Amino acid sequence: MPLSYAQQGKSVALVIGNASYSSLPADKDAASDARTISDALKVIGFEVETVSDATKADIAQAISATKGRLGQGTTLLVYFAGHALQLDQKNYLAPIDLKLAGADDLLTAGVPLEQLLNELGGRPSASTIVIVDAAEKNPFRSGKITNADAISDGLARVTNLPSGTLLAFSAAPGSVGTKSGNYAGALANAFKARGKGLDVILKMARARVVVSSGGTQIPWDTTALQQSVILYPDEDKPVAVAPNACDLAAGHPSDPERVGPSVDYANLDPQIAIPACEKAVAAEP
Template structure:
């Protein structure tokens, strides 16, 4: 049996929505759904809820106007036939939904839907015995479908765990990795909704249906609810039902906020404006459309777009807060302050968050950490996830408030329960260092892992540090290298330095002085003193040809990051 590296993991439930601006809004558009429930497997453990969850989804989708085709306990040939038959029904502007409940696996950053007759003895078997989620999605992207909804409600436990809780070998001796491979949709406007946080398992629950499916099917039937609101409501219900053990998660880039069952006289779809598309805040509860990270906000686009939006709809506080955010980025704090004042008076949590940022930075106002804390706390108490994290962080640092690790932990846990990745990182540090809590390496590692799974680069670095040193975990230099690499792609300077050291010393990767110099150069550009010293040492040992290679690597890096 080959031992080629392959990273295999349980695939947890998630949803991919691809919704163009006119989705669901067009009168008479066809709604088609294929629902697959695989529960009884020949070579893998049977699942408790897969068939019942598929039945429940069929009922909910039928109630909201879908023509539903259901297949159960399908072998590979049956799944392929059903997909082909379903694809051939699609007409121009159809709303297409595929729901899969069953075992799912990830190998080498590819996700697979597992038929009931699949026999998996090696990760290399998967492309032959299972169906690639990316390939299935591409089948529908190449039709004239107006919108695509792809729901994978996959395995709720690891089918390759032995009774002792350790990963059972499947032939190639590789252990399973955590987390999911992302699916990149070619359609404009997507929403990815996980039934649980990346890297965690979904609960079966005690009833006929899993907590996630039970909550989702109820939310789908609620009149007047947009897609965004449906998943927020589902998340809140699942967190309550599972007592925080399962936390659904969404990543939205929808350009329309769609209402499945419009109330009489209510909107069918709320379009994302040019202002929303240019400046929408990731944690704004009133956000419409995809979010824009502060670092990526282009003020030359956002300010005129939001000025036009405010002029066209002066009573819309969302536009005022987005314009204030854009002005903040442009350094125009005085103007941002005035807009935030108006929106705060109307109760906008985004405005409280914006104003807290101004006081924290001293932009347009005198720097005042205590005032920033007060503003953040107002929004945090009303559910704003980033400000729950901000309050926790300020307690953690003693910034604007007396340092209090116990209170920091309370607020960080609230933000973590809304999947704010940075909060998991700070919780990891609390348990790693025993700050106001008993040291707990297992818990610290788990929190760093969750933060890493949610894309927090600091959590990735801290997790990699544990694997590099073997602190609280079995030393694994390869895993440390892979995790530092992820953090480096997100711009973590500490990851640059560590990668340089690993390449210089040949730890977890083949020794390569050119790569070492490349990473030390990136860190040096950020003013990292240790990296500067290491870079001087590394360059002194390189030939002119090798130095030219470093230069080319730096140019390639810049192109890959900035286009």
């Protein structure tokens, strides 16, 4: 049936590229990756704020400023390139002033990814996309800090996202990617595909990275989006598709064109789904 469209809002991006660290190896690709993403997002109409070599205070200030730029229906994209670390199945973005005496210091010295998701996600009638371009071996494993082995390689899987949020990693949870700008380049190219849904864009980027890495790096994403998002719409077409009651009650997990979240058959309520879908079909036969 024809899709109903949500009110079009502006598109806003926060891009962070952390390359020069005080106590970690330099991330030589982070600055160029951030520029690649910033340039691509500007081309497709995003209002982009780019922050380079950000301290923890800088990141907090950037997040606060970004929240002030959001309005009803805004599509927000956050991209982080730099070091990110996993401790006890939690992920932490590394500011350039990160200093750890022991692994547990990461709890306060790092920027919790979960906190960032909760601060920026879950807004009404809007979509938040968070992309973390970081997948590496534990840089402290040589014993430079106490309990260094508690920090795991790669990033941890995230299962509890705020409503209306999508999270993407440059490599699958727990795995290590290559640092050669391949993910940023793949995303930048995919962003410029007009009229493509975000799910298609991420699949395009994933396929390119898999080929360029010889199959050793597979980008990953998980979603709680409530709308189908088009980052670079065709002329005179809206950026988001709003789900109707039938979509919300009976969206099938295997349907790549579904609008809104999926509903497992075990959780489907026929008393709600059948009347909602009958009404939708009657309205748009």
